[in-house]
Amino acid sequence: MRRAVPVSELPVGIEQLLTIAALDAAFLEHVAADPVAAAAARGIRLDEAEVALLRNATPALLRQMAERLVVPKTIGRGTFMKAVAASIVAMVTGKAFLLCSGCTGADTFESEGGTGRQQWVTYDGHTCYLYVPKQVDADASMPAPIMVALHGEGETCLSNVQRWAQTADNYGFILLSVNWTEEATSDAGVDKLVQALASLATMGLEGRMPSGRFLCSRGTATPLAYRSGLVVHPLAWDGVVMLGGVPDGDWVNQPAQASEGISDDPPAVYYVSGDADPDFQQAKACVARLNELDVVCGHQIVSGETSAAILEFASIWLWLVQHKR
Amino acid sequence: MSADVTLVNLNMLFVRYVDRAEREIHLPLGPLYVAAALERAGLEVDFRDYQSCDARELLSEASIGGFLEGAADILFVSCMANLLPFTVLALRRYRAANPDAFIALGGVGPASIERPLLEAFPWIDAIAVGEGERTSVALARAVKEARKSGSNPIDLSAVPGIVWRRGGEIVSNPRPPRIEQLDGEPLPAWHLLDLSRYRGMNMISSRGCPYPCTFCSVAPIWGRRPLLRSADSIAAEMASLHELCGAELFLFQDEYFVSSAARVKEVCRAIRGLGFPARWKAFGRIDLTDPATMQEMAEAGCVEIRYGVESGCAEVLSRTRKGFTPEQALDVLSLAVGIFPGVDAFYMWGFPFEDRGQFQQTLLHMIAARAMGVRILPSLLALLPQTTIYEELKGSARLEFCPELFPEYMLTGCEVCDGGRMRIADEHCEVYDLVASHPELFPGFFHVDVEHNILPKYRLLQKFGFYSSEGRTELLGSDIDCCGAHSP
Ligand code: B12
Ligand code: SF4
Numbered sequence: 001m002r003r004a005v006p007v008s009e010l011p012v013g014i015e016q017l018l019t020i021a022a023l024d025a026a027f028l029e030h031v032a033a034d035p036v037a038a039a040a041a042r043g044i045r046l047d048e049a050e051v052a053l054l055r056n057a058t059p060a061l062l063r064q065m066a067e068r069l070v071v072p073k074t075i076g077r078g079t080f081m082k083a084v085a086a087s088i089v090a091m092v093t094g095k096a097f098l099l100c101s102g103c104t105g106a107d108t109f110e111s112e113g114g115t116g117r118q119q120w121v122t123y124d125g126h127t128c129y130l131y132v133p134k135q136v137d138a139d140a141s142m143p144a145p146i147m148v149a150l151h152g153e154g155e156t157c158l159s160n161v162q163r164w165a166q167t168a169d170n171y172g173f174i175l176l177s178v179n180w181t182e183e184a185t186s187d188a189g190v191d192k193l194v195q196a197l198a199s200l201a202t203m204g205l206e207g208r209m210p211s212g213r214f215l216c217s218r219g220t221a222t223p224l225a226y227r228s229g230l231v232v233h234p235l236a237w238d239g240v241v242m243l244g245g246v247p248d249g250d251w252v253n254q255p256a257q258a259s260e261g262i263s264d265d266p267p268a269v270y271y272v273s274g275d276a277d278p279d280f281q282q283a284k285a286c287v288a289r290l291n292e293l294d295v296v297c298g299h300q301i302v303s304g305e306t307s308a309a310i311l312e313f314a315s316i317w318l319w320l321v322q323h324k325r
Numbered sequence: 326m327s328a329d330v331t332l333v334n335l336n337m338l339f340v341r342y343v344d345r346a347e348r349e350i351h352l353p354l355g356p357l358y359v360a361a362a363l364e365r366a367g368l369e370v371d372f373r374d375y376q377s378c379d380a381r382e383l384l385s386e387a388s389i390g391g392f393l394e395g396a397a398d399i400l401f402v403s404c405m406a407n408l409l410p411f412t413v414l415a416l417r418r419y420r421a422a423n424p425d426a427f428i429a430l431g432g433v434g435p436a437s438i439e440r441p442l443l444e445a446f447p448w449i450d451a452i453a454v455g456e457g458e459r460t461s462v463a464l465a466r467a468v469k470e471a472r473k474s475g476s477n478p479i480d481l482s483a484v485p486g487i488v489w490r491r492g493g494e495i496v497s498n499p500r501p502p503r504i505e506q507l508d509g510e511p512l513p514a515w516h517l518l519d520l521s522r523y524r525g526m527n528m529i530s531s532r533g534c535p536y537p538c539t540f541c542s543v544a545p546i547w548g549r550r551p552l553l554r555s556a557d558s559i560a561a562e563m564a565s566l567h568e569l570c571g572a573e574l575f576l577f578q579d580e581y582f583v584s585s586a587a588r589v590k591e592v593c594r595a596i597r598g599l600g601f602p603a604r605w606k607a608f609g610r611i612d613l614t615d616p617a618t619m620q621e622m623a624e625a626g627c628v629e630i631r632y633g634v635e636s637g638c639a640e641v642l643s644r645t646r647k648g649f650t651p652e653q654a655l656d657v658l659s660l661a662v663g664i665f666p667g668v669d670a671f672y673m674w675g676f677p678f679e680d681r682g683q684f685q686q687t688l689l690h691m692i693a694a695r696a697m698g699v700r701i702l703p704s705l706l707a708l709l710p711q712t713t714i715y716e717e718l719k720g721s722a723r724l725e726f727c728p729e730l731f732p733e734y735m736l737t738g739c740e741v742c743d744g745g746r747m748r749i750a751d752e753h754c755e756v757y758d759l760v761a762s763h764p765e766l767f768p769g770f771f772h773v774d775v776e777h778n779i780l781p782k783y784r785l786l787q788k789f790g791f792y793s794s795e796g797r798t799e800l801l802g803s804d805i806d807c808c809g810a811h812s813p
Contacts (some may be wrong), residue, residue: 010789010790011788011789012690014692014693014696015692015696018693019696047786049788049789052685053685053688053689053692056682056685056689057686057689061651061686061689063653064652064655064656065655065689065693068655068656068693068697069693069696069697122330131347175341249425259392267619275465279473
């Protein structure tokens with residue numbers, strides 16, 4: 001009975017504006033003061049009807065709308081595969097506008113496990129989703145390990161929570177899932193992000209010193225994790241987990257070139273590949289090269305694609321802790 | 326022995342698209358309560374639910390004619406405003422074939438226009454007003470007695486809550502008092518149905534809503550006076566349905582489920598005590614659902630809450646006497662999204678007094694709520710005769726008939742929805758001719774100022790994906806089990 005249009009045709013400028021404002025306090029002020037100028041500043045295209053709606057709204061209302069977009073705790077969020085959020089996901093993969101779909105709840109999984117505190121936070125201008133297990137939260141003065149996680153394409157920050165929350169609860173580490181897709185659109189953006197990841201790890205969170213620093217990537221984020229963990233800031237990390245994907249370069253034909261710049265003292269790497277991953281041969285060649293270079297590397301090959309595999313995150317965590325430098 | 330009364334349910338959901346028809350079979354609660362009361366009074370009921378009729382062309386006079394074949398000589402029919410014109414025509418045909426039958430209408434469709442309906446359609450003998458349990462029993466008994474004793478014309482002056490014909494005169498009898506102890510009433514007469522065919526396990530935890538919203542057609546029907554069932558009787562009803570047909574999902578269809586935090590708590594306690602994992606949906610009210618109440622509901626299995634937000638404009642909310650602000654609505658929806666797996670918000674648009682700026686505020690509200698994850702259910706204002714808003718407009722506003730754009734409250738199932746356009750097949754024209762010639766009886770099908778009030782707003786809603794438009798037909802939020810008590 002209720003029918004609507006294919007999402008790609010919807011004007012979604014308002015949703016984009018509100019969503020970013022929800023995650024960025026400074027931008028929120030800009031939106032409240034002049035939503036049309038704020039949109040232009042972020043490259044958000046507004047349709048003329050959207051301009052009319054925004055001009056007709058009071059600053060207080062716009063502020064409230066943005067603030068209420070962030071839902072504090074998700075229960076059964078999976079049912080909200082929303083058209084608009086989906087459109088934002090679609091744009092993530094395209095070039096038009098980059099925003100982590102998780103920020104608007106487009107994720108399709110039920111948030112399982114995880115009784116810890118979870119919330120959107122902004123660190124140094126980067127939008128992140130923070131997960132702090134209860135026992136860690138109980139004593140803010142205790143150092144705790146931190147896992148910085150980068151989601152893959154088509155995933156959201158919440159995907160990392162689904163992945164790691166249970167293990168984080170059991171072993172007491174903080175999880176910080178970074179919305180990286182928005183930033184990593186240019187080389188300069190990637191450099192900035194790599195820098196930010198390292199400082200996130202070293203500075204600690206919420207005034208707490210990290211007792212271990214780990215970086216995890218999934219799929220398309222793997223080149224970024226490799227670059228941060230093994231090339232640019234190896235000392236910032238105690239271990240790196242790469243779930244699928246391959247670091248940049250032609251590892252099969254030009255392994256030496258691909259591994260150029262790798263640090264002399266890299267952290268241990270736990271690498272998962274699926275024998276049906278499209279880049280499986282590259283992944284195998286990459287592992288072979290890392291072994292040649294004496295990088296401590298655990299390679300788990302799963303059957304089928306990595307994205308479909310059921311992984312034992314507790315074992316991955318224990319491996320990391322064992323091989324921590 | 327043939328039954329004393331044939332009771333026909335014509336409350337149903339039926340929408341036709343070019344390529345398919347969507348039907349969803351719901352328990353017809355009102356008629357089932359009436360049937361239970363009749364049976365308790367010792368009357369035999371032949372219950373016929375038109376929802377379960379398998380005819381291909383459901384809304385044709387021939388199909389309903391066939392469906393009514395062999396009915397008892399007392400025929401009771403229940404319908405909503407959308408199918409009232411179809412029902413009236415079907416009964417004309419029935420009367421022609423059954424000149425001696427006693428034909429009475431009941432339910433929300435004819436509410437508040439009983440007298441003009443009887444004036445216009447002489448083949449209807451009586452119309453029941455409001456709560457049907459006492460009225461139906463008294464009416465059936467009186468007709469049965471009169472038939473037995475051969476008295477003609479039948480004297481119905483002692484039957485409470487009916488409008489009827491005494492010779493050429495139309496008489497309104499006083500209504501019976503409301504049923505104060507709902508727990509004392511029998512449960513709906515489910516045994517008269519094949520429950521396995523029903524998807525929507527409707528229930529009500531209360532009757533009536535005390536609020537004065539001017540566009541609402543539900544609250545006036547119950548005299549704006551709510552009466553509540555006890556928590557234990559509600560849970561017992563769920564348990565019975567579970568036992569009878571394995572139901573685990575229940576739809577609370579009453580608009581005052583969240584009457585108070587204490588009462589919701591009680592109901593949730595009783596539901597949690599059921600020996601099976603019940604899931605349920607209910608209507609909320611923005612200013613009656615605090616976070617603790619919502620949490621309580623979710624923990625007791627409430628998987629979807631539905632709010633009548635109605636407007637994103639403070640002046641419109643105030644003028645329609647809704648009783649909360651757009652800001653309150655945003656706060657509550659946001660909380661609800663974090664608590665319930667599903668949150669619906671009904672929005673009403675097309676108020677004749679709503680200017681462009683006010684409508685834009687509503688549209689923006691809808692967009693913001695949608696971005697939160699709320700399912701948005703827009704409804705074009707239906708000027709139903711029970712509503713205060715219609716009372717106020719009656720006489721002064723020019724009502725325009727625009728079959729291309731019926732309010733969703735008035736969709737009958739005769740229309741074909743085709744990429745946002747509505748088409749009506751020739752065979753159904755009689756129904757619409759009847760509607761067009763009786764705006765005073767069927768005002769819900771009419772609009773005020775289509776060109777300036779309705780169409781520009783409609784186009785904007787289409788643009789933002791709240792309605793389909795030509796060439797854009799993707800389904801979004803396609804669940805059809807909704808019927809907004811908080812909209813007209
Ligand atoms: C459940 C429901 C549905 C269900 C189930 C209907 C069914 N099979 O019974 C479904 C989902 C099918 C449905 C659909 C629609 N619904 Co609806 N629905 C309701 C709802 C929420 C509850 C009905 C109910 O069970 N009430 C409880 C029972 C106990 O009350 P009752 O039915 O009124 O019955 C009592 C009396 O009326 C009387 N009575 C009833 N029949 C008879 C017959 C006789 C002979 C007698 C003597 C007495 C009598 O006695 C009963 C017991 O006291 C009401 C709102 C409400 N809270 O009432 C809207 C409501 C009935 N629906 C309404 C509408 C408009 C629709 C739709 C037409 C449009 C829409 N978009 O929603 C659609 C159908 C669309 C389509 N194209 O097909 C309107 C009707 C307005 C009107 N004046 O007619 C209402 C009032 C909601 C509203 N917002 O205004 N609906
Ligand atoms: S719209 Fe909802 S709250 Fe208002 S009177 Fe009707 S049922 Fe009650």
